[in-house]
Amino acid sequence: MSTSVTVLPGSGKQGQAAISELIERGYTVHTLVRNASSDISKHLQSLGATLHTGDLADVKSIEASLEHSESLFFAIPAHPVNEISFAENILAAARNKSVKNIIYSSVARTGDHESFPGWDADSYPLAWYWTNKQKIEDLVRTAGFPNWTILRPAFFVQNFCSPEVNYMFPGLADTQRLSIAYTPSTRLDLIDTKDIAKFAVAALDAPERFSGQEIPLAIEKLTADELAELLGAISGKQISVQYLSDDEAAKLVAQGHLTVTAQQWQRDVGYCVDLEKTRQYGITLTPVREALERDTLKW
Ligand SMILES: NC(=O)c1ccc[n+]([C@@H]2O[C@H](COP(=O)([O-])OP(=O)(O)OC[C@H]3O[C@@H](n4cnc5c(N)ncnc54)[C@H](OP(=O)(O)O)[C@@H]3O)[C@@H](O)[C@H]2O)c1
Structure with a gap:
């Protein structure tokens, strides 16, 4: 078991969860952040992580963060252009530093896109x-690292917590209305970022079991009404659900609300995680209610 792990970047939701879980489980953690004096960075330092100031656009700074690590966990921002180049930089740096174990957190349904109804590479x-995501997974699989594991999480429970909630569900925290481009029967596959971290730790603890695995991650599938009830019970507020009509959703999409585009995808295609497949690894997963209560909504 390699005991020193680099988490890239440290400031993201998954990065923070991974750092906390790894340190709790006895690993030494190095991480790269852009701003070492931010509140998040200070928190990571207080947990015991060693911070390296750098940028995913800068291979040398990634290499510096990997200097003492045989293992790497990465979960990088989705972006039309930077995402691929950041992944290439990370994998190049990891090769240069002879990293042995790679855990990449991707997303559920990666690789299935050609089966999405209406798929067209230019207009979907x-x-x-x-x-x-498919390209990065391919890079991870073929880069020649002795051990690699791909985690494929569904929607993060933490998207309902502050500050993410304000971007993901504008109005929910302040007006207590969940406006969503779902139907009443749409079910959202959910996972706690702490559970993604638990899988990362398990993969590092037992590479012989996890290497070469691509693991879809979700614990529950909830409707918007069920979510509203849960959020209401935890926040002590009455949450209503507004099911957006196609016209209302189209207007928001035209204004550039990518989260509504994502909701339409969740409604029409969905993460479709086989919960039994997630459970079969024997890792104790966190019920959505428990994750929300632990991370307190803060709204
Ligand atoms: N949200 C979901 O429900 C969900 C579900 C499944 C998969 N995913 C995938 O998860 C990934 C995002 O992970 P996340 O939500 O954990 O991340 P996140 O919370 O969005 O954070 C991304 C972090 O990347 C850092 N960053 C951005 N540019 C950087 C750069 N050039 N150098 C160094 N750091 C940089 C930012 O740090 P600073 O700005 O603080 O420097 C930010 O904290 C995406 O690829 C998404 O597709 C998301």
């Missing part, structure tokens, strides 16, 4: 999102 909404 957010086509780049799916092709990027």
Whole structure:
């Protein structure tokens, strides 16, 4: 078991969860951040992580963060252009530093995009999102590292917590209305970022079991009404659901609300995680209610 791990970047939701879980489980953690004096960076330092100031656009700074690590966990921002180049930089740096174990956190349904109804590489909404993830997974699989594991999480429970909630569901925290481009029967596959981190730790603890695995991650599938009830019970507020009509959703999409485009995808295609497949690894997963209560909504 390699005991020193680099987490890239440290400031993201998954990065923070991975750092906390790894340190709790006895690993030494190095991480790269752009701003070492931010509150998040200070928190990571207080947990015991060693911070390296750098940028995913700068291979040398990534190499510096990998100097003492045989293992790497990375989960990088979705972006039409940067995402691929950041992944290439990370994998090049990891090769240069002879990293042995790679854990990449991708997204559920990666590789399935050609089966999405209406798929067209040039015109499908957010086509780049799916092709990027597939390309990065391919890079991870073929880069020649002794051990690699791909985690494929569904929607993060933490998207309902502050500050993400304000971007993901504008109005939910302040007006208590969940406006969403779902139907009442749409179910959203959910996972706690702490559970993604638990899988990362398990893969590092037992590469012989996890290497070469591509693991879809979700714990529950909830409707918007069920989510509203849960959020209401935790926040102590009455949450209503507004199911956006196609016209209302189209207007928001035309204004550039990518989260509504994503909701339409969740409604029409969906993460479709086989919950039994996630459970079969024997890792104790966190019920959505528990994750929301632990991370307190803060709204
Ligand atoms: N949200 C979901 O429900 C969900 C579900 C499945 C998969 N995913 C995937 O998860 C990935 C995002 O992970 P996340 O949500 O954990 O991340 P996140 O919370 O969005 O954070 C991304 C971090 O990247 C850092 N960053 C951006 N540019 C950087 C650069 N040039 N150099 C160094 N750091 C940089 C930012 O740090 P600073 O700005 O603080 O410097 C930010 O904290 C995406 O690829 C997405 O597709 C998301």
